[in-house]
Amino acid sequence: MTAIxxxxxxxxxxxxxLLRSSEVWATMIFFxxxxxxxxxxxxxxxxxFGKEAASLMDLWVxxxxxxxxxxxxxxxxxxxxxxxxxxxxxxxxSVTPITPGQLIIGEVIPRAVMGMITIxxxxxxxxxxxxxxxxxSEIIAVIPVMAMVTxxxxxxxxxxxxxxxxxxxxxxxxxxxxxxxxxxxxAMFPLSAFPEWLEEAAQFIPYTGLxxxxxxxxxxxxxLTDFGPELAIPAAWMVLLVLAAxxxxxxxx
Amino acid sequence: xxERTELAVEVRDLVKVYPRxxxxxxxxxxxxxxxxVVGEFFGFLGPNGAGKTTALEIIEGLRKPTxxxxxxxGVDPRRELDKVKRVIGVQLQxxxxxxxxxxxxxxxxxxxxxxxxxxxxxxxxxVGLLDKRKAYVxxxxxxxxxxxxxxxxxxxxxxxxxxxxxxxxxxPQMRHSLWELLQRLNREExxxxxxxxxxxxxxxxxADRVAIIDQGSIRAIDTPRDLxxxxxxxxxxxxxxxxxxxxxxxxxxxGITSAVAKGNGEVGSLTxxxxxxxxxxxxxxxxxxxxxxxxxxVELRGLEVVPGTLExxxxxxxxxxxxx
Numbered sequence: 285m286t287a288i289x290x291x292x293x294x295x296x297x298x299x300x301x302l303l304r305s306s307e308v309w310a311t312m313i314f315f316x317x318x319x320x321x322x323x324x325x326x327x328x329x330x331x332x333f334g335k336e337a338a339s340l341m342d343l344w345v346x347x348x349x350x351x352x353x354x355x356x357x358x359x360x361x362x363x364x365x366x367x368x369x370x371x372x373x374x375x376x377x378s379v380t381p382i383t384p385g386q387l388i389i390g391e392v393i394p395r396a397v398m399g400m401i402t403i404x405x406x407x408x409x410x411x412x413x414x415x416x417x418x419x420x421s422e423i424i425a426v427i428p429v430m431a432m433v434t435x436x437x438x439x440x441x442x443x444x445x446x447x448x449x450x451x452x453x454x455x456x457x458x459x460x461x462x463x464x465x466x467x468x469x470x471a472m473f474p475l476s477a478f479p480e481w482l483e484e485a486a487q488f489i490p491y492t493g494l495x496x497x498x499x500x501x502x503x504x505x506x507x508l509t510d511f512g513p514e515l516a517i518p519a520a521w522m523v524l525l526v527l528a529a530x531x532x533x534x535x536x537x
Numbered sequence: 538x539x540e541r542t543e544l545a546v547e548v549r550d551l552v553k554v555y556p557r558x559x560x561x562x563x564x565x566x567x568x569x570x571x572x573x574v575v576g577e578f579f580g581f582l583g584p585n586g587a588g589k590t591t592a593l594e595i596i597e598g599l600r601k602p603t604x605x606x607x608x609x610x611g612v613d614p615r616r617e618l619d620k621v622k623r624v625i626g627v628q629l630q631x632x633x634x635x636x637x638x639x640x641x642x643x644x645x646x647x648x649x650x651x652x653x654x655x656x657x658x659x660x661x662x663x664v665g666l667l668d669k670r671k672a673y674v675x676x677x678x679x680x681x682x683x684x685x686x687x688x689x690x691x692x693x694x695x696x697x698x699x700x701x702x703x704x705x706x707x708x709p710q711m712r713h714s715l716w717e718l719l720q721r722l723n724r725e726e727x728x729x730x731x732x733x734x735x736x737x738x739x740x741x742x743x744a745d746r747v748a749i750i751d752q753g754s755i756r757a758i759d760t761p762r763d764l765x766x767x768x769x770x771x772x773x774x775x776x777x778x779x780x781x782x783x784x785x786x787x788x789x790x791x792g793i794t795s796a797v798a799k800g801n802g803e804v805g806s807l808t809x810x811x812x813x814x815x816x817x818x819x820x821x822x823x824x825x826x827x828x829x830x831x832x833x834x835v836e837l838r839g840l841e842v843v844p845g846t847l848e849x850x851x852x853x854x855x856x857x858x859x860x861x
Contacts, residue, residue: 289649290649290650293645293646293649293650294646297635297638297642297646300637300638300642301635301637301638304637305637371633372629372631372632372633373632373633373634373635375599375629375632376629376632376633376634376689378599379597379598379599379622379625379627379629380622380647380650380651381619381622381623381650381651382650
């Protein structure tokens with residue numbers, strides 16, 4: 285009972301800290317807002333490749349929206365836990381009965397909720413600015429997909445924090461990991477515009493299938509059940525990354 | 538109650554070995570053994586790197602020993618760490634707290650991790666920080682942060698409290714204020730306290746018993762008074778003279794074991810010569826010194842008899858000064 289109470293209190297404390305953190309407001313409110321404003325400026329642009337064409341607004345509101353929320357969330361979280369590790373917060377927690385697993389759950393719950401609220405807001409505002417987003421009951425199907433996005437992002441943050449010694453190193457690794465994701469997950473450019481081998485290889489990146497699923501739900505109105513193959517690879521990644529995070533991340537050496 | 542349950546901490550033949558970066562090993566703890574009785578204020582006195590923190594962190598379950606046995610209130614931290622964590626309070630040498638929670642919120646959060654807890658307001662009142670309850674840790678002074686970390690160590694109303702150099706870096710006023718708090722916790726609340734320090738006056742004032750530790754080994758354990766009583770000498774005499782005198786002559790006086798000159802005392806110098814005499818019996822030594830000064834016509838200025846301290850004990854046991 286104490287374990288559950290402790291975990292829930294950690295989640296409550298994490299929520300309180302999130303709401304007081306200027307970095308979180310920047311990554312979850314200001315940056316997505318600025319991104320939407322920029323996208324609106326280019327709302328008339330379209331990608332054309334071969335016989336296919338796509339609105340840049342549709343492509344980026346869904347792809348960049350999902351990815352920037354996931355990475356922004358993960359980045360802010362990584363900054364937090366790397367600092368906790370270096371500053372001794374985790375060592376202090378380690379002398380209490382709280383386990384690393386409880387801390388992870390306590391952090392993931394509020395961030396997952398915050399990520400989902402942000403992406404839903406992003407899609408709604410994107411729709412209002414001209415993207416062909418379906419704002420109806422289908423948007424509920426986005427929630428479990430965004431939960432996967434959040435868990436993957438936070439697991440990667442735990443792994444990076446576990447493998448690096450300082451917050452600066454963690455930040456550098458995070459940047460190196462994040463940049464290719466914008467290029468090769470279909471977030472910015474349609475995967476079908478890539479060479480065939482690259483298009484196939486990109487399917488193995490955890491976010492690729494998740495972005496495709498969100499697009500299919502909110503642009504085409506397809507049900508979540510249509511995306512079994514797209515979600516299988518991210519689901520496998522999610523399990524692997526959570527296990528790796530629990531193994532790599534330790535309160536103390 | 539059996540004799541075993543009256544022991545708060547039992548440590549037997551504790552060894553901790555670390556690999557050295559360039560090869561070889563470092564024996565941070567070289568087979569230390571000691572016991573702390575329930576209700577006792579126990580001090581670990583030693584210089585930086587002596588092994589104090591390593592010993593404490595093994596007892597707290599933060600580190601694994603290479604070999605040896607540890608029991609906290611009869612429980613082995615390696616087997617039942619969770620049980621041990623519930624009955625101990627820990628103040629780490631270097632630890633920080635969530636930066637965006639107030640100190641009251643941090644105590645409330647940490648308290649929720651335990652089945653038994655004390656109210657944040659009561660704890661903050663105990664450490665004199667109740668008026669700072671809405672402050673963040675970074676808004677507290679160094680002394681207030683140390684007081685807060687002591688409060689955080691008490692959230693679960695622990696039976697045994699471990700404090701790792703709680704007053705390091707504090708100014709004398711803050712240090713005395715924290716000492717009063719720790720004495721209150723031990724005497725009025727009955728907490729067993731295990732404290733590490735490299736301040737001999739801290740160990741001497743607070744601890745019922747002191748373990749002197751150096752290079753991973755315990756050199757002596759006893760009450761501060763009995764440790765000092767074990768000294769070959771019981772203290773020293775300090776004085777100054779307007780002109781230099783022969784230290785070899787002073788060392789031959791009754792009750793005096795050695796004499797050293799500490800100032801220059803050269804002819805024509807404005808600085809008087811100062812001397813320190815190690816003594817075995819104060820009355821005999823002072824009488825002999827006064828007779829000698831009268832006979833030689835040497836004026837003794839600022840004559841002072843200084844009793845032995847734990848610093849002297851440490852020097853005698855290790856051949857080094859505590860602050861080396």
